[in-house]
Amino acid sequence: MTAFAGTPLNGALARADRDRALVRYWLYFVVVVLFALVLVGGATRLTESGLSITEWKPIHGIIPPLSEADWLEEFEKYRQIPQYEQLNEGMSLAEFKVIFWWEWAHRLLARGVGFVFALPLAYFWLGGRLERRLKPKLLAILALGALQGAIGWWMVASGLVERTSVSQYRLATHLTLACLIFAATIVVARGLAPHSQGPAALATRRWAGILLALVLVQIYLGGLVAGLDAGLAYNTWPLMDGGLVPGGLLVQSPLIANFFENPKTVQFVHRIGAYVVFLTALWHMIAAMQANAGTTHARRAVILFLLVTGQAAIGVATLVLQVPLGWALLHQAAALVVLGFAAAHWRGTKGAYPRQTEVEIRN
Template sequence: MAPADRYRPVRIWLMFVALMVCVMVLVGGATRLTESGLSITEWKPVTGALPPMSDQAWNDEFAKYQQIPQYQQINKGMSLGDFKKIYFWEWLHRLLGRVIGLVFIVPLAVFWWRGNLDRSLAPKLFLLFLLGGLQGAIGWWMVASGLTERTSVAPYRLAVHLTLAFFLFAAILWTALSLKPRNLPVRPAIKAAAWGLLVLSFVQVFLGAIVAGLDAGLSFTTWPLMDGMLIPSAASLSPLEPLWRNLFENPMTAQFVHRMTAYLLLAAAVANLVLTRGTPAFRPSAVLLLTIVIQAVIGVLTLIHVVPLGLALLHQFGALAVIAHAASNVQRFSTQAQVAVPSAVLQRA
């Protein structure tokens, strides 16, 4: 294999893993939207890979679910058949996590054994594997919050779980892209702007998860007005003390902040496009802006149609697309070029 193609199998593998993480995020979204996430009340990383295999096993699982507040306060009287439907989504979500772990660690061991990984790359890949394991543990930490005193998971734990999933997706994608750099020589201001857009995109993902955790998208379903106003009253946005609790526990505040951050992200992407005009960064910046615009439109449609499953999942996929483009731009603008760049090009950038 030619030196230039040394990392090609590793890149393909990492891109496939990133795609699997994307699918898992969407299945996780379906699990949340169908209120299925608390249907499995125990964390069994190994034995839990198989679903119940007999009528007695199903009855035992259903009996465990009947002990938690979600069943007692919301789903009391649910049939075993309906329980199997919500169980399926949570089981599939967890199964995908296990499969991704295997798809990651087995090829990683093979690549390491064959010498495809150098000393700088191998630690990064093992760190990604550990990060995936941490994500599974945080997933159980999230589920556990809804098994005793709540009828759903805690919004801030959901936000941590989802944001880390997006971070893992971006980190895997970044690593794959770094193995075949597509360097664009740009000045420091453009690099800083790319980083700013990526960080703001992650903030918006976190805020969106808070909205999801509070079911805030079901409460105020008009746009551009919210509860009949462009900006709700301060009393409506901050009734809880201390003030920070409103972001995590007040549906109006959570949705309002999510909306305002979307506007800020859109404005920042437009400003970034102006900044990159006439430079090699203009085209990727334009693609990122277009992705953000499409995501914003999907978000509005999801809201005014009262969060149907299909649109909600499309909105979550749009968030993944925004993170992917933002991370790709940062990697593209920040990595040191491997070839000499004419000074005239650097001056134009």
């Protein structure tokens, strides 16, 4: 920079830094909206509201019922599905409105995050403010967002014909993809942030990546638990159904079905996943402190372990209290915090994206 002080290139580099900061702030705002979206989605699931809107209207669905006749029409559509017939028969219109607003808010946020991402992306791209290396990354996130919308409806459709709730397979897929988009956005934003230190030791970078992947897997397992309402049974800890390893884990055929369709097995595997994440975070913290003593990499590893420990405690409390709405949402929010910090930590161990070169600036 100093070699070009007072030159046009120096001014171009300064503008590139400002553009990088603006893109980073925009992505952090997207992260906030995604966080809210996932939490509202969790509340929608926990209040059994996800099937209240029985049609996929991606454009004009943004407009809610505006008259009594509109409300009665929506309510009549809901009364045709198995959830109403088997679980909610006799529900009043006022009760229907409660679950409708949860699902409508979730869909509104989903549409909103699409605009919050796509419009600024077009502005930065067409204005020449995006670094070349960012374009494929941001396009990939945009594509995942479009796919997520389709998967959301695919999930809802599974509960409209024969089931009284959505498929746990589709729910877990929907949740995990949302969290993948959330983590990917944080990774790109963190790569654009100033880094006070260079990359961490190779082993630290690898374990940070492994821990991030394990957190995503654990969230997928949590989605299966939610889809099967598996958290509403076996509400003791550390024992489960009277033992550290309960019986009846492999009673279904084929064997693999137990890991996706047997509520006891799904909850047990989710517990084991939590122990694996906890021990991996502990190992990573100790190893990072030894290999990167006194650095921000080591300090972040400590914070990540503390976040994982806090999340484990919240998970146990949620289970023992038999999954009250507030605790369940706190558990989901804490999972997002752990995931987001794990993503930022992994990107931080790799160092910032390189600054644009003189050739890139001139091109």
